[in-house]
Structures are given as structure tokens and as C-alpha cells.
Amino acid sequence: xxxxxxLPAGVRDVLPVEAAELRALGDALAxxxxxxxxxxxxxxxxxxxxVLDRAEEDGVGRxxxxxxxxxxxxxLRPDLTIPIARLVATRMADQPDPVRVSYNARAVRPPAPGKxxxxxxxxxxxxxxxxxxxxxxxxxxxALAIALAAAGVPDARIAIGxxxxxxxxxxxxxxxxxxxxxxWVALRxxxxxxxxxxxxGTGATGEAGAVLADLPSLRxxxxxxxxxxxxxxxxAGECARLQEVLRLVALHGVEPPMVDLGVVRDWAYYxxxxxxxxxxxxxxxxxxxxxxxxxxxxxGRARPAVGVAVALDLLHHAVGRAAEQPDxxxxxxxxxxxxxxxxxxxxxxxxxxxALPADAADAEAVALADGRRFVVRRDGDxxxxxxxxxxxxxxxxxxxxxPWT
Amino acid sequence: xxxxxxVPLGALFEDSLEAMAGVGLPVDPLRDAGRRxxxxxxxxxxxxxxxxxxxxxxxxxxxxxxxxxxxxxLLERQPDVYELADLGFGGCRMSWCTPxxxxxxxxxxxxxxxxxxATKYVNCAERFFEETGRKADIVKVNxxxxxxxxxxxxxxxxxxxxxxxxxxxxxxxxxxxIFTSTARLIANRVSHKMQAPLMDDLVRRFEExxx
Numbered sequence: 001x002x003x004x005x006x007l008p009a010g011v012r013d014v015l016p017v018e019a020a021e022l023r024a025l026g027d028a029l030a031x032x033x034x035x036x037x038x039x040x041x042x043x044x045x046x047x048x049x050x051v052l053d054r055a056e057e058d059g060v061g062r063x064x065x066x067x068x069x070x071x072x073x074x075x076l077r078p079d080l081t082i083p084i085a086r087l088v089a090t091r092m093a094d095q096p097d098p099v100r101v102s103y104n105a106r107a108v109r110p111p112a113p114g115k116x117x118x119x120x121x122x123x124x125x126x127x128x129x130x131x132x133x134x135x136x137x138x139x140x141x142x143a144l145a146i147a148l149a150a151a152g153v154p155d156a157r158i159a160i161g162x163x164x165x166x167x168x169x170x171x172x173x174x175x176x177x178x179x180x181x182x183x184w185v186a187l188r189x190x191x192x193x194x195x196x197x198x199x200x201g202t203g204a205t206g207e208a209g210a211v212l213a214d215l216p217s218l219r220x221x222x223x224x225x226x227x228x229x230x231x232x233x234x235x236a237g238e239c240a241r242l243q244e245v246l247r248l249v250a251l252h253g254v255e256p257p258m259v260d261l262g263v264v265r266d267w268a269y270y271x272x273x274x275x276x277x278x279x280x281x282x283x284x285x286x287x288x289x290x291x292x293x294x295x296x297x298x299x300g301r302a303r304p305a306v307g308v309a310v311a312l313d314l315l316h317h318a319v320g321r322a323a324e325q326p327d328x329x330x331x332x333x334x335x336x337x338x339x340x341x342x343x344x345x346x347x348x349x350x351x352x353x354x355a356l357p358a359d360a361a362d363a364e365a366v367a368l369a370d371g372r373r374f375v376v377r378r379d380g381d382x383x384x385x386x387x388x389x390x391x392x393x394x395x396x397x398x399x400x401x402x403p404w405t
Numbered sequence: 406x407x408x409x410x411x412v413p414l415g416a417l418f419e420d421s422l423e424a425m426a427g428v429g430l431p432v433d434p435l436r437d438a439g440r441r442x443x444x445x446x447x448x449x450x451x452x453x454x455x456x457x458x459x460x461x462x463x464x465x466x467x468x469x470x471x472x473x474x475x476x477x478x479l480l481e482r483q484p485d486v487y488e489l490a491d492l493g494f495g496g497c498r499m500s501w502c503t504p505x506x507x508x509x510x511x512x513x514x515x516x517x518x519x520x521x522x523a524t525k526y527v528n529c530a531e532r533f534f535e536e537t538g539r540k541a542d543i544v545k546v547n548x549x550x551x552x553x554x555x556x557x558x559x560x561x562x563x564x565x566x567x568x569x570x571x572x573x574x575x576x577x578x579x580x581x582x583i584f585t586s587t588a589r590l591i592a593n594r595v596s597h598k599m600q601a602p603l604m605d606d607l608v609r610r611f612e613e614x615x616x
Contacts, residue, residue: 115465157598189488190485190487190594191488192488192489193489193490193491193589194488217605217608219605258598260601278595278598280595280599283466283467284594284595285594
């Protein structure tokens, strides 16, 4: 018996079928992003820990850390927004506003015990840097909606909230710092019960008190924002801004997102609108993002920014199986020894050729495993093609004119 | 109604049924479920019955849209779910308990630098002793926790106390209360958004049940 061959906790291999589906999803998203002018960038897998740690007050938290040969602490990127912000703030500092970049890469975080979430997370996202207004928020939301539809999730739902709006309400009703801290803990922990307890403790009364207590449960369309603005005038500006985002998203021709003031993000760098997208079949949001105006300054070039990242693995669960495996291309027996020239000619015509040695034992098994429909063998001056799905043998005089061309 | 609700078996089961009946959910099929784990009500919700500690797992993963679970389980498991409403029933407290007589906690810290704790709630116990500035050696046990300090496995236990009867019968005394707990309504992050009107309506009706 051989020894087991384990992988580190939380990671997995991706086999050909899944890889093709993930590639197709990534390409669909990238195409939609590109139509808005987002250009792909790539950042290194490892970064210096003290650089990435600048992004958050408490450092980046849960991450794989290692040492380089000089004893400096390195971190495997646990998030992509932070490295991209670093890249834009340094390498693209002179690029005129606005800067639009996209990425499709993996973030790595140590798996939490008992959680299904993997350690490696494939993320395809965009960052729109240098525009502070609601038009940028709206563009990112619209690009996300269009990208999700392009990826084959027509019924995705997008919800937006705003950490700036929540702050404005909490401060507007005069909650003291301790109460504010308790409310943020409740909100980040998604406990509406604890939030309500903390809200009640602020002593806010009347409609302002009612709005405060219900804030994370408030959701719907623009009317929600009207109610908050009327009850807490200090938050009227943020409400108007979100209202404007809704209006602008509609102009992009996509369905306006749901307003959900309970939507927050775990990373503290978010400063304005926050975005989540959901799809049936995915256990967690398929996309998350928001505005993070203060992040770039921590890397030396202050610029407002807003972005969103699609979790490809979750999205993959939400889309159906890709259309039947390709039946294009053939398995050519002898294609890698006696019939190399025939294989090359066929490939030049654009047909995929899976080449096998002339003495291949079970070409049909290879064809089935690889998802190819026809196994072709030399037969005198012509060819015999076996259809591994139908089972029939077809005589083909010219390799360039078979059912695969 | 395409809604899957995860209902805890055990102590919270009867009260959960009553609360769900109170908000107009058809629960009679669940009463007559026998040993079935899934009960599908025609034109109604699908109920999934599990051990209480598994409820957050089913909800977090989206196998269930809603669940009813004690706050103690939420604090122990820290699942990424929405905690929508306090249902009021299932009241109990998480406490640090040691054998009757002098409390051995301070002496254990003073002489050995560590207090030995037996519990089913490893995370809650760890957090509690860290937050109170004490070092604890936590021993995970799966049942009859009260036994541990009586036979010298630990100095005391961190466990749920409802009436305190089990404690008294085993000669244990509550020393410090860690938190109080009641049953909570929780929701999967995606279901909470994809089925927003239905969820909001149910939460409102659950809240109206509260005095």
C-alpha cells in the first residue's frame, strides 16, 4: 500500500473539466470588464508583510506568513484589493485619473477550522481609481451586473449599503464611542439582535431611534433612503449620494441594486458604498466590494477608489454545467508517430488533434476520458472514424472533411 | 414556499415548534415526523431537524435558509450567518462552575499558573479565561461534563446552566457567569437577500411574538 498523498488544509487541485469552466467564467467576466476599459494587472503572490499591514489598523490579520533569506516577514496575499491599491499607488502613480484596472488571481488565507471556505480563493475583480463621485460607484455596480450576466448568472441580485451612511446615522443620533464600537461589532458579526440592543442603549428616541434600531434590517428601494434621511438629517447627504448611485446604475441599463443597509465588509478599509452580489446555489455572496478612499494614501498616493471582486469558485457553484463537453477535435491513432504530418495538417486547419501512438491499446477510452467524440484510424488510403458516443464506424476518404470540420 | 428551516432537536424543539406555529408556519407535520430528518410540507416550508450544534453549519452552508439555535452555539461556533431575532425562549447561562466549598480557581492560578477546565464549549471557555486575564488548560469532553472536576480531571467546568439542578446534584457551584443565552433566528447570508420579502415578513412576525 502506498503512503497517502495529502494536500495542505483548505487547498485542492483543479481537474480539466473544472479548469475549463473556471477559465470560461473568468474570460466572460474579463470581457465585460474590458468593455468598460478595465485593463488587467498582476501582482506578486508574496508581499512584504509590513507593506501590506499598512492597509489595516490592526494589520491584515489571518494570512500565511513566511521569512525570506534575510529574515524579513513575507505574506501570501490574503486579499487582492490591497496589493492592487499598492500597485496603482506606486507603479501607476503618474497615470492620469481615472485608472481602471482588473485582475483574475488567487488570494490565500489560512482556512478557519470547521468552515467550508477554501484557503485559496480565485477572484476576478476591478478597481476604479481616481473618481470620488457616485458615477464611479454606479459604473462598478453596472460592470458587475453585466459581468455576472455574461458569466451565465442572469438572476444574480446585487445589494448595496454604505459604511459612510451607517457612520453618519450612528454619529447623527449622538451615540457615544462605546456604543458606536458595540454597534460596529454587531454589524460586522451580522447580529441584528446585538445591534438592536446597542441601539436601544444609545437612548435615541422617536423616529431617529426607530431608524437606528432597524438600520441593518432596512432594505428595499430608494424609499428606504428617504426614510433614513428624514429621520436623521445628519445622514441626508449620504442618503442622497446612494440615491444618486441608484439613479445612475439604472442609466447603465441594468436593474438597480437593492438597498440593504445591513451590508458591511469585514475589511476596515472600506469607507463608502459597499457592494454584495448573490446568486442562488452559492452559499455566500458571489461578489463583494465597495469604496475605499483612504487605502491608497497608505501607499503614498492618495486617490479615491472603488472596486468589486467576484469569487470565481462560488460563482462556479451558481452557474449550471457548461454545455456538453466539446465534441470538436479527434483522437488520431498513430498521430504521434506514423501520422505526425496528417495530425499537423489537420491542426493547421483548426481541428484539435489528440495524438496517440499507432499501437495504442484503447484509443476509445482516451477519447471518452478527454471528452472527444471521434477516434480516427488509417484504413488503406482512407480513414475510419469511430463515434465513441454513437458507436458507429464511419468511412472518411479525406481527413480534412470529416464530421469534425 | 421554497424555504428550508433547520430546527434543533432536543431542549429547544418544542418551543421552536410553538414559535413557528405562532408566526403561522405549518408545524403539525413536524410533530408527526417520527424518525424522519426532513419533513416537506406541501406548499409550505421544508424542515430539517438536526442536533442543535449542527444548526449553524446547515444554515451557513446554505443547506438551510433559516435556523433556530441557542446563542451559546452561535458564540461557540461563530458562524457567518445573520442573527435576525431573539426568540426569547430557551433561556440559560454559560457559567464557570467548580465543586462546592472553597473556589479552587485563584489557588490553581497562584500555585500552578493555570486553571484546568473541562467543557463542551472550548472556544467560549478559552475566550472567557483570556478576557479575564487567566491562563486555562481546556479539556474537551463530549458528555456528562459534571464528572470531570469530581474525579480530578479538571478544577471546574464551563457549561450551560438552566435550572442548576444537575449542578447541585453533582455538588457543583456556579462561580462566574460568562453570558446568558436564548434561542435565536438565524439566516444564510445569500437566502437573506435572495428571499428578502419572505425573510423580512417572517422576522417581523417572530418579533411580534415577543412581549
